[in-house]
Amino acid sequence: MSERLEDIAAAMVADGKGILAADESSGTIKKRFDVIGVESTADSRRDYREMLFRATSAMKNHISGVILYDETIRQKAADGTPLVDLIRASGAIPGIKVDAGAKPLAGFPGDTITEGLDGLRERLAEYYKLGARFAKWRGVIDINEEENVPSSTAIDANCHALARYAALCQEAGIVPIVEPEVLMDGSHDIDTCYEITKVTLLQLYSELYAANVSLEGTILKPNMIIGGKKSGIKNSPEEVAEKTIKLFRETVPVAVPGIAFLSGGQSDEEATANLNAINAIGPHPWKLTFSYGRALQAAPQKAWSGKVENIAAGQAAFAHRAKMNSLAALGKWQQTAEKAA
Ligand code: 13P
Numbered sequence: 079m080s081e082r083l084e085d086i087a088a089a090m091v092a093d094g095k096g097i098l099a100a101d102e103s104s105g106t107i108k109k110r111f112d113v114i115g116v117e118s119t120a121d122s123r124r125d126y127r128e129m130l131f132r133a134t135s136a137m138k139n140h141i142s143g144v145i146l147y148d149e150t151i152r153q154k155a156a157d158g159t160p161l162v163d164l165i166r167a168s169g170a171i172p173g174i175k176v177d178a179g180a181k182p183l184a185g186f187p188g189d190t191i192t193e194g195l196d197g198l199r200e201r202l203a204e205y206y207k208l209g210a211r212f213a214k215w216r217g218v219i220d221i222n223e224e225e226n227v228p229s230s231t232a233i234d235a236n237c238h239a240l241a242r243y244a245a246l247c248q249e250a251g252i253v254p255i256v257e258p259e260v261l262m263d264g265s266h267d268i269d270t271c272y273e274i275t276k277v278t279l280l281q282l283y284s285e286l287y288a289a290n291v292s293l294e295g296t297i298l299k300p301n302m303i304i305g306g307k308k309s310g311i312k313n314s315p316e317e318v319a320e321k322t323i324k325l326f327r328e329t330v331p332v333a334v335p336g337i338a339f340l341s342g343g344q345s346d347e348e349a350t351a352n353l354n355a356i357n358a359i360g361p362h363p364w365k366l367t368f369s370y371g372r373a374l375q376a377a378p379q380k381a382w383s384g385k386v387e388n389i390a391a392g393q394a395a396f397a398h399r400a401k402m403n404s405l406a407a408l409g410k411w412q413q414t415a416e417k418a419a
Contacts, residue, residue: 083295084335086211086253089171090297091336094404095142096368097255099340100127100375101175101214103147110375116384120149128155128164129382129389129396130375136397137168140404145173145214145255145369151205162209173212173255174205176243180218188225189232192217195242202250212253214299215243221264221274221306233278241285248295255338255369257299258282262342265308272303272321279329293333299369300326301342302352315348315355322356326364336365341373349373350402350411357409367407374399 090097102110107126108118116122127150131137144165151174153161162172178194192215202213217236219228240256247254260275279300286293303321305311330337341349349370356366368374377399382392405411 081211081251083248083251083253083292086171087295087297087335090142090212090253091338091365091367092142093365094408095140096370096403096407097173097338098130098141098144098170098374098400099214099369099371100130100150101145101147102371103175103179104149110379111384114379114383120153122384123149124153124161125156126379126382126384127153127161129392130378131161131164131168133393133396133400134168136393136400137165137170140400141168141170143171143173143212145175146210147175151208151210166209171211172209173214174208174210175215176201176205176213177215180216183232183235186229186232188220188222188227189229190218190220191232191235192239195239198243198246199250202246202252206250206252210252212255212297213243213247214255214257215240216257216259216299219258219260219274219278221261221266221270223264223266223270228274230277233281237278237281237285240282241289241291244286244291244296245289248292253295253297254291255297255299256282256286257340259299259340259342260301262301262304262306262344263308264306266306267309267311268303268305268313268317268321271301271305272325275301275303276325276329279325283329283331293331294335296334298330298334298337299340300337302339302344302356304344304352307343315351318352319355319359323359323362330364332363334364336367338367338369341368341370344373346373346376346399347416350399350406351413353403354406354409354411357407360409368403370403374403
């Protein structure tokens, strides 16, 4: 495969394909395993992820890349094959989460700043040797209108860090996924999400420009424009799609080859329906696909529940969600396809 950044980025958003975000930190995967009653150990985490990466036809047909966590990129399957080799054998590209998580921003209660820039050049060089050809860094922007969160300081600091990360990735021959996630956990409405995401994306592209980042070799991983979960209002896929595309047309340069959404706490089917509605109102100047964690993995985690005899069921559940989201990335999903399964 070509090693040019723009070719790697194009492959990451190839038609009908999207990214499997399997980069949960050890703390986050423990929370997911707690739900299904599975103890989180290095071996159980390996067994679970091996199950996904060995879902061969789903991986081959619907998954362009997999975001890994530091532990996973170094792990071997039960038979000794490096997990990275399983991913590559399916035709997908291995990627790596490189941020060190969101920490409280000093002086701004309720805001966070994502850490992990110190030593990043050296870590990227190692990850490249381990097979990673793209990376992910997530800046987290919470919304709490009563507390004046987010501050503009938090938005600026996170976008600045994303730009420094992106420049280091490109220097290392790695495509940066830039992820400024405006959380959907709050009680705000869809228009507030629109306004905060707008300020964030404008600042992000200003910082990427200032950092000499080549946009052709990047992928944007944003939230959709959607009301907060605690607002009690459910936005239709049509409204989410219309507002998301209106905002991106105002803020995301066409030099960006692709946009791969996070699912952010939407239900499996909601994340699929919304992505489908976004693509159904195309054509758009960028590819729009998925980079889902929870919305791809909740179903296989439940079906697997840590039991060897459930591996085929877990793989089938993963294959189904991957196929539904692949259809949505083409704007060809229909609710009846869910029932057919
Ligand atoms: P979710 O799809 O579960 O939001 O996770 C995607 C991700 O990688 C967040 O950083």
